[in-house]
Amino acid sequence: MAVSRQKLNNIQSEAAERLESCIQSFGLTEEEQEAIRAFNSLKTVKKGTLLLKEGDFFSSCFYILKGCVRQYYLVDGEEKTTFFYTEDQSISSSLGPNSQIPSKFYLECTEDTSLTITTYEEERDLYKRFPRLESFCRATAEQQLSISQEMFATFKMSSPEERYLNILKTRPELIHRVPQYQLASFLGIKPESLSRIRKRISINHC
């Protein structure tokens, strides 16, 4: 238990350093930086923690500093993994702050994970006090939207093997961080197809 607590403390310290370095990189004034620090929204949670369940109302924004969060849907009792969020990726609701529509998916930490959790109310307050922050978040959201659209387009145009090669190129660390059956689902293929692709690639590279 003590070892596990020590491990979480180490992750939290590493995440706090990353957060501080993020805050300093945004080009904000000292006052704006202090306002963000004052939220003290950094949390470290254990592997297996569910951040969100199907049916929950999703009213926060998560920003991953260290760790991995899996998004999955439960379809006829089967978990369908659709995304992995890792360092420097954020997750927010599609439905806005006042939505009465419950979440259709789950968010599960597949590793001990450090993340900031900001509610919509806190965000709104911060934007009111520091309009420049809202400007920054507007540009970030637009950029993330187009990156997401480009990822979707690339996925549509790719064969299963090309999708795997693309992950090897763009997020190589993911291959070793998550179970293969979840990775297969994330790539939109069956686990046995992923296994065949990996064998073929390893033979071609011998």
Place this chain on the structure above:
Amino acid sequence: MAVSRQKLNNIQSEAAERLESCIQSFGLTEEEQEAIRAFNSLKTVKKGTLLLKEGDFFSSCFYILKGCVRQYYLVDGEEKTTFFYTEDQSISSSLGPNSQIPSKFYLECTEDTSLTITTYEEERDLYKRFPRLESFCRATAEQQLSISQEMFATFKMSSPEERYLNILKTRPELIHRVPQYQLASFLGIKPESLSRIRKRISINHC
């Protein structure tokens, strides 16, 4: 030629009415509404017009009021259709206003199309004068991001037949507006697979 000009004029008038109704629905002040109207950024272009080519620098935001814009990539000489933008959808660059990275895709109007074209400089100017507009655009971008992520997740989890059924449910008008081979590509399947799916569905519904 006169008939074609008349047709474009009719589309432009219809789009201008839609735009006015959009502007009025945002809950803006009269001054904010006037500022948007003053841009006069509504354009109507003919079917076949390329709004963007591979290699171009993309520094505007398009908002479709009437018509249809196809996004496609040219891969080994073959057009791969990845998205159709129709009424009330917007297209902006992934790479931000100052990007020196050229576009990887094409945007082609598959119908006579009315759209607003706003440059990043115009947007920046508008936000500076009316910060509330930036607030509105930040919320819209975040909402669109999550909708895009949900569409991507649904696509991954669906079989080709489920993808077609989903389009029938969510964007039924698209089926009749675009050629079947482009629709197949958009659904990430071969034209002959789409043809088989359509036959199967039509038999099951007889």
